[in-house]
Amino acid sequence: MALLDVNNLSISFGGLRAVDDLTFSIEKGELYGLIGPNGAGKTTVFNLLTGVYKPTEGLIKLDGTDITGHTTIDINQVGIARTFQNIRLFKKMSVIDNVKVGLQNDKELSYSTLDGILHTPKYRRIEKEIEQRALSLLAVFGLDEEKDVLAANLPYGKQRKLEIARAMATKPKLLLLDEPAAGMNPNETAELMETIQLIRDKFEMTILLIEHDMKLVGGICERLTVLNFGRVLRQGSTKEVLSDPEVIKAYIGE
Structure with missing residues (x-):
């Protein structure tokens, strides 16, 4: 059984079909x-998968559970986490405190307000675990030495x-990466590619990636869907899709 099943997903905005029968x-x-050009509907798909938008039609299942139209919080709790094209961090918080925010979703790491006020043994134990x-x-991301920055x-x-x-701190089943290489230089992109592969291998993570960097896409993705004005242009193995003349002409520009 697939981890994510998307069937006949559609959404319209003021009569415009932003995603059509995906x-x-x-x-x-x-x-x-x-993949696909700007305006193809990729980020709209992410917003549908994470509950930011509710679909006009269609069905979304995660690990066999229907999550269609559920709230963002509910969808995150059942196992979908995402990043954004424009980085959204708590810039005035330390590196480690940003990760601790993600860990707050874990019910095993919760304690009462009273525990927090009194610094009970439970509070101290859970804070140490966090x-x-x-x-x-x-440490996995090579950021442990900069935890207080x-x-x-x-x-x-x-x-x-x-x-x-x-995002990984929320213990997702499915990780959505929205143009993670945007704004990166070639060396940073190469490091990012290694990081994504490490995440998949170390955590057995399922990853859905939106990206314009075709070198990165071709280097790590196993299968692709290409969108054009909200509709599917091509689906299949990465090698087959990226060698398709229509894909090359319309989206890669070669």
């Missing part, structure tokens, strides 16, 4: 790409990594 599925552990989990995640003071590429680390 169907695709992603297997557990797969690294899947969603600290250890946050440090472990930061303000997020705003990190280089751009490391801010990207931190945003992904914070």
